[in-house]
Amino acid sequence: MVTMYWILALVGAELPWTKNSTNILCCKFHDYRRRQYQQQQQEDSTKAKKQENFSSNMACSYSKISPIIPIVICFLLVASSMCPVAQSSDIRRETAANQTLKPEQELKKLKTIRARLNKINKPALKTFQSPDGDLIDCVLSHHQPAFDHPQLKGQKPLDPPERPKGQNPPGMAAENYQLWSMSGNLCPEGTLPIRRTREEDMMRASSVRRFGRKLRRHVRRDTSSNGHEHAVGYVSGDQYYGAKASINVWAPKVVNQYEFSLSQMWVISGSFGDDLNTIEAGWQVSPELYGDNYPRFFTYWTTDAYQATGCYNLLCSGFVQTNSRIAIGAAISPTSTYHGGQFDISLLIWKDPKHGNWWLEFGNGVLVGYWPSFLFTHLQNHASMVQFGGEVVNSRPSGSHTATQMGSGHFAGEGFGKASYFRNMQVVDWDNSLIPLSNLKVLADHPNCYDIQGGINNVWGNYFYYGGPGRNVRCP
Incomplete structure (x- = not known):
C-alpha cells in the first residue's frame, strides 16, 4: 500500500x-x-x-x-x-x-x-515511552474504554470495597514493578496509565475483527482443544467468591507469533458450553498481541465461552480501572532466572459483598479495578470452579510439537529456582473470608511436554510446581 x-x-x-x-x-x-x-x-x-x-x-x-x-x-x-x-x-x-x-x-x-x-485509544493528557517501547497514555479515569459501555456511560469508578477477611500483606516487597514506571514516570492525579494500541499491533493479528480476544474454543480441563495445552491445579464442587495466589514470573520462549504462554488464575462459572463465564488474571508472553517476548500483566473476561463477549485488558468496554500506577498489559520486571533470583506477583480476585462486582488486587494491597457484575450471567452470583496454572498454544510448527515453553521451560520435578510455581493458593468463601484450599486437584493434559506436581507446607500453604519445555525426546 x-x-x-x-x-x-x-x-x-x-x-x-x-x-x-x-x-x-x-x-x-x-x-x-x-x-x-x-x-x-x-x-x-x-x-x-x-x-x-x-x-x-x-x-x-x-x-x-x-x-x-x-x-x-x-x-x-x-x-x-x-x-x-x-x-x-x-x-x-x-x-x-x-x-x-x-x-x-x-x-x-x-x-x-x-x-x-x-475507539480503543482515548485522548491523553500526557504520554511517555516505556523502556520496552510501549507508549503509555495518561487518560482521564472517566474517559477510559469501560465507560463506552451503555450501562456505564456517564459514570465514574466506584470507591474501594470491603477487602476479604484474613488478607495478609504478601512477603515480597517488589512484586508490583512494571518496566514503564521504572524511569520515574507517573500519570497526573485523576488519570490512568493505559498502554496505547498501535496500528502495527492490529496488523499482526490473525483476525482484525477478533483483535484482543482469545480464539473461540470448547474449554475443558480433562483434555486439550484447538492446540491449547494446560498444566493446572483446580477446585470445584462448592460456591466460590474469589481466589488468591502468588505466581512465579518468567519469560518463557514462544517460538512463533501465533502462539502464547501464560500463567494465570481463572474464576469460572456456568457449563463448559456456550454459557461459560470466566474472569482471568496473570502474566503472559504473546508476540501477536504485544509484538515482543516480555511477560506482561493481563486480565481477561468472557460471558459466552470466548465467542463474542470480553477481551484482554482494556481492549473493549468492561473492566473498570481505578489505579493510577498499574498499566494493564505492561511488562513485568524483574523476572525469575534459572538457578538465580525468584520473583512472583500476588493476585487476588474477589466479589464485593455489597455491590456484587468482581475486584482485582495486584501486589501489596494495590487495587487495580473491577469487572461490573452486570457483565456476567452465572458470575453475577458466584463461581463454581477456581483454577490456577499454565497454558500454551501448540500450533505444531513443521508438523511436530511446539517448543514454546510453559513457566520456566523446565519440568516440575526440578523444584525451586528451576521450575515455575504457584504458592499460597486460597479461595474466598460466602462470608468474604480467605480460606485454604481443601481439595486441590492437579492435571497436565500433555505431561510429557508440560507437567505439574502439587504439595502443601506451613510456609507456602497449597502450592505446585509446573511447566516444561514443550518439544523434547518424550514429546515429539
Whole structure:
C-alpha cells in the first residue's frame, strides 16, 4: 500500500478513487510521460523518433512501454480498476478482476483498523515511552474504554470495597514493578496509565475483527482443544467468591507469533458450553498481541465461552480501572532466572459483598479495578470452579510439537529456582473470608511436554510446581 500511495502522489491523483478521477489520473500520467519523452528528444534524436511513435499510439496501454516505472504504475492502476484499459482476452480481464480485490481489501482493512484504534485509544493528557517501547497514555479515569459501555456511560469508578477477611500483606516487597514506571514516570492525579494500541499491533493479528480476544474454543480441563495445552491445579464442587495466589514470573520462549504462554488464575462459572463465564488474571508472553517476548500483566473476561463477549485488558468496554500506577498489559520486571533470583506477583480476585462486582488486587494491597457484575450471567452470583496454572498454544510448527515453553521451560520435578510455581493458593468463601484450599486437584493434559506436581507446607500453604519445555525426546 505504501507503493500505491507513492505512485498516486507521483501522478497527482486524489483520494477517494472514482471512475472520473481514474480517467484524469491516466491522462495526467500520459502528460507526464510525454513531457519526459520530449525532453529526451532534445538530447537524443535517434531515441526521439522511437519515443514520438510510441507517444502518438499511447492510450494507457502498458504493454508497449519499455521503462520499468511506467510498467509498474500502469499495472497497479489496472489492478486497482482505476484505468479503463482494453484487455486483449477474457483471461486478462479475469486476472485484472482478481487483482482488483487486493488493494480494495487492504484499504478496507486499514479503515477498519483505524476506526477500532480511535475507539480503543482515548485522548491523553500526557504520554511517555516505556523502556520496552510501549507508549503509555495518561487518560482521564472517566474517559477510559469501560465507560463506552451503555450501562456505564456517564459514570465514574466506584470507591474501594470491603477487602476479604484474613488478607495478609504478601512477603515480597517488589512484586508490583512494571518496566514503564521504572524511569520515574507517573500519570497526573485523576488519570490512568493505559498502554496505547498501535496500528502495527492490529496488523499482526490473525483476525482484525477478533483483535484482543482469545480464539473461540470448547474449554475443558480433562483434555486439550484447538492446540491449547494446560498444566493446572483446580477446585470445584462448592460456591466460590474469589481466589488468591502468588505466581512465579518468567519469560518463557514462544517460538512463533501465533502462539502464547501464560500463567494465570481463572474464576469460572456456568457449563463448559456456550454459557461459560470466566474472569482471568496473570502474566503472559504473546508476540501477536504485544509484538515482543516480555511477560506482561493481563486480565481477561468472557460471558459466552470466548465467542463474542470480553477481551484482554482494556481492549473493549468492561473492566473498570481505578489505579493510577498499574498499566494493564505492561511488562513485568524483574523476572525469575534459572538457578538465580525468584520473583512472583500476588493476585487476588474477589466479589464485593455489597455491590456484587468482581475486584482485582495486584501486589501489596494495590487495587487495580473491577469487572461490573452486570457483565456476567452465572458470575453475577458466584463461581463454581477456581483454577490456577499454565497454558500454551501448540500450533505444531513443521508438523511436530511446539517448543514454546510453559513457566520456566523446565519440568516440575526440578523444584525451586528451576521450575515455575504457584504458592499460597486460597479461595474466598460466602462470608468474604480467605480460606485454604481443601481439595486441590492437579492435571497436565500433555505431561510429557508440560507437567505439574502439587504439595502443601506451613510456609507456602497449597502450592505446585509446573511447566516444561514443550518439544523434547518424550514429546515429539
